[in-house]
Structures are given as structure tokens and as C-alpha cells.
Amino acid sequence: MYVCSFPVVVYGVNTGFGKFAHTLIPKDKLIVERTRMLLALRINVLAKGYSGVSMETIQAMVKAFNASCLSWVPEKGTVGASGDLAPLAHLTLGLMGEGRMWSPQRGWDHAKTVLECHGLTPLVLKPKEGIGLINGTQMMSSLAAEAVERAVGVARQADIIAALSLEALRGTTKAFHSDVHAVRPHPGQIEVALRLRSLLHSDIFPSQISDSHRTCDRVQDAYTLRCIPQVHGVANDTIAFVKSILSTELNSATDNPLVFAERGETISGGNFHGEYPAKALDYLAIGVHELASMSERRTERLVNPSLSELPAFLVQDGGLNSGFMIAHCTAAALVSESKTLCHPSSVDSLSTSAATEDHVSMGGWAARKALRVVEHVEQVLAIELLAACQALEFLRPLKSTTPLEKVHELVRTVVRPWDHDRQMSPDIEAAHTLLREEKVWEVARPYMDQYRDRLGLKPLPLDD
Known part of the structure; x- marks a missing residue:
């Protein structure tokens, strides 16, 4: 602690190792x-x-x-x-x-x-x-750009992971019927419901798992399954709103004073004030956090035998093996931490510069914590992805839909099934990498486009 607090150079603490012993590691930097x-x-x-x-x-x-x-x-x-x-x-x-x-x-x-x-x-x-x-405002805006791009990627993959969990939990697709969402036509809600329909049981992509429980007496599922379009939908709409604000901000003159050379005039203004990105980033953190909040609850359903009718914590020989018990604890911890990070930084202001700059945005902190929330969302969804794929192993030899089986195959290229306890952090990191690189989206998207094409709908835009 002493070394970290004072400008003392100590090998292996604030320097690299071996050949890098003379390379100082700066702290708290971009x-x-x-x-x-x-x-x-x-x-x-x-x-x-x-x-x-x-x-x-x-x-x-x-x-x-x-x-x-x-x-x-x-x-x-x-x-x-x-x-x-x-x-x-x-x-x-x-x-x-x-x-x-x-x-x-x-x-x-x-x-x-x-x-x-x-x-x-x-x-x-x-x-x-x-x-x-x-x-x-380029510091907060540069971090915001990364946060938004990562939020776009994780939000669309959250729909795929949620579909996997619903399939593993043998849920119903009735709540995703287009008529349900046409009478509450929020763009994000409609889009998420369509994505779910393109991934789950249909005439285009039939599911043996879905067929196996078609005659069950369950009327409806819990909210984290039934309300995926409504909750994931507003997260998507939130991201779209923030992206529009940020696109303007990234391409704006935010200096002061501004020089209008064509008429030889210099004007003092306030374009430097970061309230636009700050407020938008606070909104982004709140909106995207709900993806993790929903995901953690679905993971709970997967690992809880009284809710899933699957082996406890998704492992055989429970007691001897703990399975996904601690992985779920990790997801819960990340979600809880993000709740605190979602407190808006832009509601705070401290007067600076002898009360000349008497209202500030705190946009830098808004950007940094939004990025941290997005990363937590990625990690929580990585855990759900692993849990859902593990749950499918207990439903074999039944198969899911083609797009969901392709996602399962993708995961199995980097993480093998969980047959007994082992170190799980490498598996979580591997799944996280799949999400960061948008591999889950890449493998499922062609089938989602195929579904849209068969129904005469427009394909997903290239940058969607």
C-alpha cells in the first residue's frame, strides 16, 4: 500500500517483470x-x-x-x-x-x-x-463512444442468450406473438420480440425441446422470461437514444470561445459544458444495467432445481460438485455493484474557478462508470450463456432450433461441458470474449435474417 501511494519504484509492484523490470507501470491512466x-x-x-x-x-x-x-x-x-x-x-x-x-x-x-x-x-x-x-468534451465522449458500441453489441446478444435460457427452462413462446407487441408498439420491444421469434420454435426453425413440453399445463412464465421484449426493448431504445446524442456531440465544436473566421468574430459561449453526454451516459448505465438484472435472475432459475427441474447448480453429483453455484454468486455481486454505479453522476455539481464555473456536469465520472456497468453486463451475460448451454446438456438427445444449436456449438468450441468442478474463471473469460467479439451475434444472425426473409421482412441493417 505504501509503494502504491508514494513515488517509490519497486520491482513487480509498479514495474514489469523480468526484462520489463525497468518499465514503470503508470496508474490511474487511460x-x-x-x-x-x-x-x-x-x-x-x-x-x-x-x-x-x-x-x-x-x-x-x-x-x-x-x-x-x-x-x-x-x-x-x-x-x-x-x-x-x-x-x-x-x-x-x-x-x-x-x-x-x-x-x-x-x-x-x-x-x-x-x-x-x-x-x-x-x-x-x-x-x-x-x-x-x-x-x-472529448474525454467523456471518447469513453462514451466505447460504452455505446459495447452496449449495442451486448444488448443484441442478450436476446440470443435469453432465448437459450427460455429454451433450457422449457418456457413458452406465446408471449412473443406479434399481436401482443403491435398493441404496444415501442420500436425496441417489437424488435426484441421479433428476434426471439426468429430464434425459438417456429415452422422455419422447429425445436424438439419445445415439442417435448407442448402439452404441459403451464400458462405463462416468470417475468424474466415473459417480459424479455419489454425490458430488453427499452434497453435497446435507450442505447439508440444515447447513440443519437453522442453522434451529435462527437461532431460538434465544443470549444470556447468559438472563432467564426469568415466574419472575423469571436464569441464566448458554453458548448464545452458536458451536460448532454453526462445525462445520456447516466441514462445509458441505468438502461443497459437491466439486461444484467434480468440475466442474473434467469441464471438463478437455471441453477435452482425447484424452478428449472434440472440438476441443482447444473451439475451431476451435487454436494461433491458445486457446479454453477459460485458463478451465480459472481453474477449477483456484479449486478449489485452496478446498482450503485447507476446512481446518476450528473445530478451532482460543485462550483469551481471561484464560482465562475458554478455548475458542472461530472460527465467524466458518468462515462467511466457507464463503461464499468457495460462491462458488468457483459460478464453477467457470459455467465448466463454458460449456464444455459450447460442446461441444454441435460435435455439431450433433444435438440433446440438451428440458430440456438449453432450458438451452443460456438460455446463448446471454447468451453467444454461441466461434468465435475474445475476452475471456472477461464470459462467465464472465454464466454466474455465471445461476447466482446460479438461471435454469438455473428453465428445467430444469418438464421435470424433467414427467418425475416421467409416472412417477407427486411433483413437486419448491417450496422445493427
Whole structure:
């Protein structure tokens, strides 16, 4: 703890190992991929021509971007108005040859050394360029872009995983009938119901599992199965709303003052204020969290023999083996932590700069915690994916629909069935990787498109 709190270099604690013993590991910084995104967005804003920054400076920044010369940027320290001042100041500092910088060729080193290694010259700022380089919402927006893209990916795969769980729990598809959703026509709800119909038992993709319980006396399922379109649907609509806000923000001039060179006028305004992305990111965290909340409850149903009629914790020889018991505990812990993270950061404000900047957005924290919530959602759904595939093993030799069997086959390429207790973290990580890389979506999508085509419906858009 002492070493982490003070500037003391200790091997293996804040340095790498072996050959990397002399490589200092910075803490609480943006990973280089996020810093690269931050630099790209800042260049995009400056290139619009309203910041009073010279073409020479912008071109120098582009050269640094192309060489992946990336400044050390702390992930904390912005209140989101006047923009992300501290992180953007660090971004600029490295470009000026001060502080630390990273590149693929040099690793972490003094910024001037890294720039010189790539034949680049440190920036020499001209009038107006100091404030022009550090004033804007690009820190929160760069993190927001990642959060939204990951949310899009996990939300559409959540529908597939939920369909697997419903099949394993031998639920009914009646609640997904198009007439039910036509009378409450929220776009996300209608789309999720259609996705579920394309994955579950139908004339196009029949399911032996579904046929096996067709005559059962169950009227309806629990909410986490029956209400998937309604809950997943609003998560999808939330993501779409946030994406529209962010698309505008990413391509806006968020500097102050703004320079309107064509008429020789400079105007002080408030485009640096991060309230738009901050509010949208708080909304994103709340909306996407429900995917994990639903998922954890479905996992509970899968592992609970009184609810699933499957072996307890999805393993034979219970007691000797614990199966998915602790994996479900992990899912519950992640969901509980996310509940706290979903408290809106943008409802907070602290006056800064001697009460001149007397209302701030806290958008940086909104972005960081939204990203963490999205990651938790991915991890919780990875656990459900493993549990649902394991549950299907107990229903063999019956088969599910073709798209769901293809998903099961995909999972089995990286995780073998659970026949006795073993370390589960590698399995969860493997499933998480499938979701991060959208492999589950890729394997199911052709069949979903086929279903739509057979019904004369439009195929899914390429970027959906």
C-alpha cells in the first residue's frame, strides 16, 4: 500500500517483470487505445475550424496520431465543464514534448524522446491555441463512444442468450406473438420480440425441446422470461437514444470561445459544458444495467432445481460438485455493484474557478462508470450463456432450433461441458470474449435474417 501511494519504484509492484523490470507501470491512466480515441476526437473538433488553432498545429497532431505517439492522460480529474480540462491538458502536454508519452516502438518514455524517435517536433503553441487544445468534451465522449458500441453489441446478444435460457427452462413462446407487441408498439420491444421469434420454435426453425413440453399445463412464465421484449426493448431504445446524442456531440465544436473566421468574430459561449453526454451516459448505465438484472435472475432459475427441474447448480453429483453455484454468486455481486454505479453522476455539481464555473456536469465520472456497468453486463451475460448451454446438456438427445444449436456449438468450441468442478474463471473469460467479439451475434444472425426473409421482412441493417 505504501509503494502504491508514494513515488517509490519497486520491482513487480509498479514495474514489469523480468526484462520489463525497468518499465514503470503508470496508474490511474487511460489505456493507450482510449487515449488514441481521445486524440482522434480532439483532432476532429479542431479541424472544424472554430477553435482558432492553426493548420500547422492540427497537422502535427495528425502526425502524432498516425505514429501512435500517445500522451499519458489520467482517467480522473475532470468535472466536465469547462470541458475535460485536466485530461486534455495532459494530452496536449505530451504533444508539447513534456511529461510522459507512449508509442509502439518506444513504449513509455519522456514525451520529447518519444516524439524525436518518430521524427516529430514538439508543438509550439500560438495565440489562442492553449485554451483551444484543452477546452472540450472529448474525454467523456471518447469513453462514451466505447460504452455505446459495447452496449449495442451486448444488448443484441442478450436476446440470443435469453432465448437459450427460455429454451433450457422449457418456457413458452406465446408471449412473443406479434399481436401482443403491435398493441404496444415501442420500436425496441417489437424488435426484441421479433428476434426471439426468429430464434425459438417456429415452422422455419422447429425445436424438439419445445415439442417435448407442448402439452404441459403451464400458462405463462416468470417475468424474466415473459417480459424479455419489454425490458430488453427499452434497453435497446435507450442505447439508440444515447447513440443519437453522442453522434451529435462527437461532431460538434465544443470549444470556447468559438472563432467564426469568415466574419472575423469571436464569441464566448458554453458548448464545452458536458451536460448532454453526462445525462445520456447516466441514462445509458441505468438502461443497459437491466439486461444484467434480468440475466442474473434467469441464471438463478437455471441453477435452482425447484424452478428449472434440472440438476441443482447444473451439475451431476451435487454436494461433491458445486457446479454453477459460485458463478451465480459472481453474477449477483456484479449486478449489485452496478446498482450503485447507476446512481446518476450528473445530478451532482460543485462550483469551481471561484464560482465562475458554478455548475458542472461530472460527465467524466458518468462515462467511466457507464463503461464499468457495460462491462458488468457483459460478464453477467457470459455467465448466463454458460449456464444455459450447460442446461441444454441435460435435455439431450433433444435438440433446440438451428440458430440456438449453432450458438451452443460456438460455446463448446471454447468451453467444454461441466461434468465435475474445475476452475471456472477461464470459462467465464472465454464466454466474455465471445461476447466482446460479438461471435454469438455473428453465428445467430444469418438464421435470424433467414427467418425475416421467409416472412417477407427486411433483413437486419448491417450496422445493427
